[in-house]
Each structure stands twice: as C-alpha cells, then as structure tokens.
Amino acid sequence: MDFQGYMAISGAMARTGIFGYGGGPSVIPLFRHEAVVRYQWMTDQEFAELLAFANALPGPIATKLAAQLGYQQKGAMGAVVAVIAHIFPTSVAIVALLGVLYTMKESVIVAGMIAAVRPVIAVLLGITAYEFCVKTWGGMGKVLGVVFGVVAFLLLGVLDIHPAFVIMAFLAYGTIHIKLYSWTKRKLSGGSGKHHDKGVSS
Structure with a gap:
C-alpha cells in the first residue's frame, strides 16, 4: 500500500476542510492550490473540467471535489480517504465547539472576525475566476x-x-x-x- 500517497491525499483534503471557511465556493481555491500548485496532480484546465462536472452533480461541491481527486489518485479507496479527511476535522470541531458558538454568536468580536475573513475569500475567488478566464481565452x-x-x-x-x-x-x-x-x-x-x-x- 502506498502510504505516502494516501498521506498526501489526507493532508491535502484535511487542509481544504480546516481552512475552507464559509464552505461552498470559498473552498474551490484551496482545492485548486492543493491539486494544481502543491502536488501537481492535474493542470488548471483539468481542474476546471473537474469543477464543471462536480457542479453538474447534486450535493456539496467540496465533498464531490474531494471524492473525485481521491479517486483519480488512488481509486475507490482514495475517494473514501479523501472525503473522510476533508470532513473529519470540521466535524470534530463542530461537535466540540457547538456550545461555545451558540453562546458567542451575538458577540461583536465574532462578528468582526467573520467580516474580516470575507474579503480574503472574495479575493481568492476573484483570482481563481481570473485564472479560469485566462485559460478559457487561450483555448477558445x-x-x-x-x-x-x-x-x-x-x-x-x-x-x-x-x-x-x-x-x-x-x-x-x-x-x-x-x-x-x-x-x-x-x-x-x-x-x-x-x-x-x-x-x-x-
């Protein structure tokens, strides 16, 4: 068994789960960084095609991307490992911090933290969209x-x-x-x- 390959998948998907604040489209740049930049599992064009197919299927985009990336690298077992690695850290955090979040949801400090993170997410999405546009112009x-x-x-x-x-x-x-x-x-x-x-x- 290729433990190094599974560790790479687990680490990449865990990072997308931990740092993918906001869920949904906000995690797409993180998946792209892991798959295209860090590990070079695919090109930008291939990632764009993967994203298009994932959007056409039902369900959360993050788990679909994790499953497809894991499957491409290590087959069905890779897909299972990738999905578990992606959702496990946040699942544990939600269970552990649910009570704290409920007590602090009206806090001005928490609201300020959320507001401060949103521009970063917007910039990441903008950069990803621009790079997709450049690739599109090159092909079409x-x-x-x-x-x-x-x-x-x-x-x-x-x-x-x-x-x-x-x-x-x-x-x-x-x-x-x-x-x-x-x-x-x-x-x-x-x-x-x-x-x-x-x-x-x-």
Missing part, C-alpha cells in the same frame, strides 16, 4: 470566451437557471462542436486525398 479565444461568459451570466444571474442545467448545456455544446469539427476535418482531408489520387492516376 477572447471573443468567444467573452460571449460565453456573458451568456453564462445571463442564464445564471438574470434568468436564475440552475447551474447544473447551464453546465450540461455548455458541455453538450462543446461535445457537438468537437464532433462537428472532427467530422469536417475528416471530410476535408478525405476529399483532398481523393483529388490528389485522381491527379496522379491521370
């Missing part, structure tokens, strides 16, 4: 990337469509686009080859 071009970004904003922010449906629609578009591109490329290469053969035979 700036014009198409901006168009898709505006469409996604309208669907999610204005029309309030569930993110899962938007992600599935974009995935479907990408699949159809690649299929059509490959089909067109094969047709053109096949057609040019036939013309070339005719010229040689004559």
Whole structure:
C-alpha cells in the first residue's frame, strides 16, 4: 500500500476542510492550490473540467471535489480517504465547539472576525475566476470566451437557471462542436486525398 500517497491525499483534503471557511465556493481555491500548485496532480484546465462536472452533480461541491481527486489518485479507496479527511476535522470541531458558538454568536468580536475573513475569500475567488478566464481565452479565444461568459451570466444571474442545467448545456455544446469539427476535418482531408489520387492516376 502506498502510504505516502494516501498521506498526501489526507493532508491535502484535511487542509481544504480546516481552512475552507464559509464552505461552498470559498473552498474551490484551496482545492485548486492543493491539486494544481502543491502536488501537481492535474493542470488548471483539468481542474476546471473537474469543477464543471462536480457542479453538474447534486450535493456539496467540496465533498464531490474531494471524492473525485481521491479517486483519480488512488481509486475507490482514495475517494473514501479523501472525503473522510476533508470532513473529519470540521466535524470534530463542530461537535466540540457547538456550545461555545451558540453562546458567542451575538458577540461583536465574532462578528468582526467573520467580516474580516470575507474579503480574503472574495479575493481568492476573484483570482481563481481570473485564472479560469485566462485559460478559457487561450483555448477558445477572447471573443468567444467573452460571449460565453456573458451568456453564462445571463442564464445564471438574470434568468436564475440552475447551474447544473447551464453546465450540461455548455458541455453538450462543446461535445457537438468537437464532433462537428472532427467530422469536417475528416471530410476535408478525405476529399483532398481523393483529388490528389485522381491527379496522379491521370
């Protein structure tokens, strides 16, 4: 058994669970740092694809990312270890500090601590979003990337469509686009080859 590999997964997922203050989107930059920067398990593009698939599935985003990262590294057992390592520290903390939190929830000091942390989370999310945009521009071009970004904003922010449906629609578009591109490329290469053969035979 690769104990070093399991220890790496456990440590990475434990850090995302401990420092992922606020839950939800706030933990995404932490997962990216562990998977892309620290351990280099995947590229930014692969992480963006993982995030898209995770958002299309039901359930908390953090546990889905932990399970997928663990599975990619060590299979089913890696997924189990990753999820446990991610949720265990905070579960223990919640059980141990629940009474304290209830007594201090009206405290001005606690409210100030929460307010001070929020800008950091906003900056982390902004940096992650910017890096995703740069990767998108590199793959699709700036014009198409901006168009898709505006469409996604309208669907999610204005029309309030569930993110899962938007992600599935974009995935479907990408699949159809690649299929059509490959089909067109094969047709053109096949057609040019036939013309070339005719010229040689004559």
